[in-house]
Amino acid sequence: MSSTTNGLNIGQAATASGLPAKTIRYYEDIGLIAPQRDSNGYRSFSEAEIHRLAFLNRARGLGFSIEDCRALVSLYDDASRASEDVKRLAAEHLDRIDARIAELQEMRATVAGLVESCAGDGRPDCPILDDLAAGPLCRHAPRRRN
């Protein structure tokens, strides 16, 4: 190791936080974290930064967007926050999850019906293709971003 040796390098930070090194570099790129550098140019992560990375990992795992995460760590850092603001963020996220689940359940119902209706043998007749071909020529709701 080089001169200053109290922090962890990126590989250790990855192991400790559960995030891949590549992702940690990316998070630095977009300004979610700003580790020190050792004299050799290696990133050096403090305990607090490892914590922050784990926080981000957890928040992302719960489906929060990067922008949500930015807001969440900012609130986490702010001792004078109002829990109201945190709750609102989470509640909005919950609504988006619910909307997405509803959407997927609708798809699921339709696709399940189609799968069930198809013989799935060697013959060309297929109610799935028939449905797709005959389906309503209407909707264009923009496809999900997630």
Added chain:
Amino acid sequence: MSSTTNGLNIGQAATASGLPAKTIRYYEDIGLIAPQRDSNGYRSFSEAEIHRLAFLNRARGLGFSIEDCRALVSLYDDASRASEDVKRLAAEHLDRIDARIAELQEMRATVAGLVESCAGDGRPDCPILDDLAAGPLCRHAPRRRN
């Protein structure tokens, strides 16, 4: 209109199929459709191609990926297909939908619990942030592509 005038131009194709003109151009780009051109360079869509666009719209609306759609239209075009192949595609898609729903429901449960636990007032104490900060430093399951 210009010389050859039996097909629809892209605007009419968009209206008839339900897809935005931009998306139709994109689908041509990636080889999902290959309309003729009029002498002025405008795309000219036949009835069959409008149908194909509507088919794609419907399939995308059910959540099939572009690659799935490519396979589906190919099967649709192939009079000697086996419905087995179509069914397998749809069944695999169904499995992915189910997996995604399960994942979202797990997130939903956790996030709902957090939202409920938070007072949401003007004070800084927040069980949501506490959970994120204390959360398991383990998992790294790669995030959803969709």
Added chain:
DNA sequence: ATGATGCTTCCAGCTAGTGGAAGGTCAAGG
């Protein structure tokens, strides 16, 4: 000295489009 890791940067690509600029075409109105 050498080879194997591990670190650095930067560039490209993934999904499935969407937005916008610059320019050609077409039909109608003045």
Added chain:
DNA sequence: CCTTGACCTTCCACTAGCTGGAAGCATCAT
């Protein structure tokens, strides 16, 4: 005849959230 506006064309950039890989130092064990 000329202009205006609504089309159409191409091309390039951007979105989210990474991931993979190449080229080039750093470090450590042998």
